[in-house]
Amino acid sequence: MxxxxxxxxxxxxxxxxIILFSEEAKGKDFLTKIEEKKPLFICVIGTTETAxxxxxxxxxxxxxxxxLTPPADAELLLLGLCKCIxxxxxxxxxxxxxxxxxMSILNLANIPALVVSGGVKVNPHTPFIxxxxxPGGDIRxxxxxxxxxxxxxxxxxxxxxxxKVADYLVIGESVPGGTTTSLxxxxxxxxxxxxxxxxxxxxNPHELKIRTxxxxxxxxxxxxxxxxxxxxxxxxxxxxxxMPAFAGLVLGAAHRIPVLMxxxxxxxxxxxxxxxxxxxxxxxxxxxxxxxxIHDKTADLRxxxxxxxxxxxxxxxxxxSDSRFMGLRAYEAGDVKEGVGAGGLTIAAMAKLxxxxxxxxxxxxxxxxxxxxVASK
Amino acid sequence: MxxxxxxxxxxxxxxxxIILFSEEAKGKDFLTKIEEKKPLFICVIGTTETAxxxxxxxxxxxxxxxxLTPPADAELLLLGLCKCIxxxxxxxxxxxxxxxxxMSILNLANIPALVVSGGVKVNPHTPFIxxxxxPGGDIRxxxxxxxxxxxxxxxxxxxxxxxKVADYLVIGESVPGGTTTSLxxxxxxxxxxxxxxxxxxxxNPHELKIRTxxxxxxxxxxxxxxxxxxxxxxxxxxxxxxMPAFAGLVLGAAHRIPVLMxxxxxxxxxxxxxxxxxxxxxxxxxxxxxxxxIHDKTADLRxxxxxxxxxxxxxxxxxxSDSRFMGLRAYEAGDVKEGVGAGGLTIAAMAKLxxxxxxxxxxxxxxxxxxxxVASK
Numbered sequence: 001m002x003x004x005x006x007x008x009x010x011x012x013x014x015x016x017x018i019i020l021f022s023e024e025a026k027g028k029d030f031l032t033k034i035e036e037k038k039p040l041f042i043c044v045i046g047t048t049e050t051a052x053x054x055x056x057x058x059x060x061x062x063x064x065x066x067x068l069t070p071p072a073d074a075e076l077l078l079l080g081l082c083k084c085i086x087x088x089x090x091x092x093x094x095x096x097x098x099x100x101x102x103m104s105i106l107n108l109a110n111i112p113a114l115v116v117s118g119g120v121k122v123n124p125h126t127p128f129i130x131x132x133x134x135p136g137g138d139i140r141x142x143x144x145x146x147x148x149x150x151x152x153x154x155x156x157x158x159x160x161x162x163x164k165v166a167d168y169l170v171i172g173e174s175v176p177g178g179t180t181t182s183l184x185x186x187x188x189x190x191x192x193x194x195x196x197x198x199x200x201x202x203x204n205p206h207e208l209k210i211r212t213x214x215x216x217x218x219x220x221x222x223x224x225x226x227x228x229x230x231x232x233x234x235x236x237x238x239x240x241x242x243m244p245a246f247a248g249l250v251l252g253a254a255h256r257i258p259v260l261m262x263x264x265x266x267x268x269x270x271x272x273x274x275x276x277x278x279x280x281x282x283x284x285x286x287x288x289x290x291x292x293x294i295h296d297k298t299a300d301l302r303x304x305x306x307x308x309x310x311x312x313x314x315x316x317x318x319x320x321s322d323s324r325f326m327g328l329r330a331y332e333a334g335d336v337k338e339g340v341g342a343g344g345l346t347i348a349a350m351a352k353l354x355x356x357x358x359x360x361x362x363x364x365x366x367x368x369x370x371x372x373x374v375a376s377k
Numbered sequence: 378m379x380x381x382x383x384x385x386x387x388x389x390x391x392x393x394x395i396i397l398f399s400e401e402a403k404g405k406d407f408l409t410k411i412e413e414k415k416p417l418f419i420c421v422i423g424t425t426e427t428a429x430x431x432x433x434x435x436x437x438x439x440x441x442x443x444x445l446t447p448p449a450d451a452e453l454l455l456l457g458l459c460k461c462i463x464x465x466x467x468x469x470x471x472x473x474x475x476x477x478x479x480m481s482i483l484n485l486a487n488i489p490a491l492v493v494s495g496g497v498k499v500n501p502h503t504p505f506i507x508x509x510x511x512p513g514g515d516i517r518x519x520x521x522x523x524x525x526x527x528x529x530x531x532x533x534x535x536x537x538x539x540x541k542v543a544d545y546l547v548i549g550e551s552v553p554g555g556t557t558t559s560l561x562x563x564x565x566x567x568x569x570x571x572x573x574x575x576x577x578x579x580x581n582p583h584e585l586k587i588r589t590x591x592x593x594x595x596x597x598x599x600x601x602x603x604x605x606x607x608x609x610x611x612x613x614x615x616x617x618x619x620m621p622a623f624a625g626l627v628l629g630a631a632h633r634i635p636v637l638m639x640x641x642x643x644x645x646x647x648x649x650x651x652x653x654x655x656x657x658x659x660x661x662x663x664x665x666x667x668x669x670x671i672h673d674k675t676a677d678l679r680x681x682x683x684x685x686x687x688x689x690x691x692x693x694x695x696x697x698s699d700s701r702f703m704g705l706r707a708y709e710a711g712d713v714k715e716g717v718g719a720g721g722l723t724i725a726a727m728a729k730l731x732x733x734x735x736x737x738x739x740x741x742x743x744x745x746x747x748x749x750x751v752a753s754k
Contacts, residue, residue, distance in 0.1 A: 038541075038542065040541075040542050078534050078538070079534070110541065111541070112537075112538040112539065112540075112541035112542050113538055114535075114538060114539075116504075117507075123507070123509075125509070125527075125531075126531060126534060127493075127506050127507065127508045127531045127532065127534055127535035128506070128507055129504050129505070129506050129507075130494075130500070130504065130505055130506075130507045131504045132500075132502070150502075154502075154503060154504045155504065157455050157456070157503060157504055158491075158504035160489075161455070161489040161490055161491060162489065162491075162542075163489075164415075164417075164487065164488070164489035165415065165417050165489055165539075165542045165543050166542050
């Protein structure tokens with residue numbers, strides 16, 4: 001760990017192209033712990049009716065397409081192409097899924113991956129770990145997720161067993177509408193997250209998200225903070241099916257090995273759930289995300305996490321400004337930003353190979369896959 | 378590897394209480410490769426209508442109970458108790474499932490476990506890897522397993538990814554009626570296995586098994602050996618849903634790491650499938666079983682395997698003669714004998730701990746769990 005300098009966003013570690021965005025000392029420690037170690041990547045998928053509220057999610061051109069985005073992401077990771085859809089998931093503007101980044105890095109750094117289904121309408125054409133979850137409802141009804149306790153417990157058992165083989169876990173997610181359900185859980189648990197959650201769109205529809213969550217809280221009879229000690233209740237009312245599966249994996253693994261929670265502001269909600277259930281694992285956690293999330297002026301990941309725990313935030317210094325593809329350069333304008341563990345897995349790859357993967361090599365591999373899967377369609 | 382001496386059954390390695398039953402030199406090499414290494418245990422479960430033919434299987438007191446044995450075994454492994462049934466699975470005589478052995482060893486040697494479902498009627502209350510399989514039919518119809526190619530491919534992807542985290546895999550199975558479906562696949566592929574497959578009952582119902590398989594082969598229009606080059610066809614006609622999942626896991630992993638195929642004569646059918654698909658992985662395989670299987674005078678594991686490949690057979694020198702429980706002493710009389718990877722996992726535990734687990738300590742732990750789960754009911 002050397003050659004660090006301060007940037008607008010935080011301390012930049014040049015060797016790894018990783019930004020220490022908050023809790024810098026703890027972030028450095030975490031990077032030291034995972035250096036040259038072998039990670040296992042797990043992508044937790046889920047779908048919800050919440051994602052189909054017009055304007056909430058950019059994960060599909062039409063609301064119903066959000067049911068296909070998570071299984072398609074899983075296919076892209078494990079098969080190198082999608083089977084349940086043609087091409088790859090794109091935003092309404094045609095910007096491709098961050099799973100394209102994640103998949104490229106899995107290949108480049110030879111990192112193994114598993115998929116865990118928290119509850120999806122359409123199963124992926126891949127192996128996946130079933131933890132007994134069902135697709136999520138519309139949070140406006142105040143009854144969003146079934147079977148939360150059982151899903152958390154089954155995922156915990158999976159995490160426990162996987163923690164005995166992997167050096168550490170990197171866990172990412174694919175759940176459309178996930179920042180809205182995260183806002184729901186954060187507010188129910190008493191964390192001020194209004195106007196702070198991120199979006200996969202350049203124009204973050206904060207008002208729509210807040211309106212949606214407030215309808216759900218009202219329907220469930222929940223006030224700001226009234227479920228601070230009942231994280232499973234918060235997920236049941238206004239969360240999504242990714243959350244109990246993700247939290248269970250962390251709870252099962254992080255008492256033994258480090259876990260990098262790979263995602264943006266959604267990690268805030270998962271972290272709040274974990275903290276309420278088992279504080280002693282917090283010291284083994286870090287959040288790994290992208291530069292696009294920490295530069296997002298419409299959101300405040302640091303502000304959310306600081307209210308919960310002193311868990312470090314690391315960001316991969318990904319930069320697509322020089323890409324020859326418009327669909328990748330769009331990430332620089334605030335499209336997509338993060339998802340499917342893209343930021344965290346980039347960090348893991350850089351730590352595994354001690355910086356032998358450069359940002360340039362990474363972009364080349366992503367462009368190669370972009371060309372094969374998107375540009376040629 | 379020292380202190381070996383010849384016994385009736387084969388070369389006994391005293392340090393490990395492991396019998397080198399065939400291909401001794403290769404067996405020794407395999408043990409050297411896995412010594413002190415960290416295994417991952419995978420239990421592949423499946424159910425079939427074949428198991429419900431009266432007299433075929435001892436995996437349930439009543440035929441329909443065979444649908445519950447594999448998920449109950451999975452629960453015993455991962456939860457330490459069964460949820461889908463009271464107590465644990467027992468034979469009609471009340472002899473408990475070999476999952477009791479496997480579970481005890483997982484705990485004793487701190488070995489991680491995953492469950493893969495090849496296709497079951499009732500899902501376990503545990504996390505499990507779904508590979509797209511469906512429960513199997515009755516082989517007498519000649520159309521026993523759906524979706525074989527896809528299940529094999531998805532399991533291959535899971536095996537490939539898991540091979541990047543584990544030092545080696547130990548794969549076991551729980552599928553009632555499995556020796557009959559194995560006889561089916563072996564005959565379809567031209568391996569003389571009549572009167573050679575084992576049974577979970579002391580009186581091996583060879584004639585019933587042969588009659589059942591011959592009905593299936595007739596219905597499918599298959600002659601002895603006519604599917605020698607079509608292993609997927611053989612499974613589709615007269616196999617069971619454990620087979621493509623098991624074979625896929627081996628194919629995905631064994632080009633990179635050793636795989637111990639943990640089971641009795643059913644491993645013959647899986648091995649024949651693997652050999653027909655990818656010969657180069659055979660050198661990384663061994664079969665791990667129990668002393669009860671290699672002492673079984675009603676069956677001939679060595680005779681089956683020798684027709685397929687020079688893969689070594691190792692047997693754990695388990696002995697329950699001195700158990701204080703009748704239900705365990707019954708194993709010495711030929712009840713149950715093997716299943717749920719009991720023999721192979723015992724070998725893995727002995728190799729992991731370099732003999733620090735004695736047969737006596739093992740029996741004590743098994744008796745402790747027997748007392749808790751069986752004797753107290």
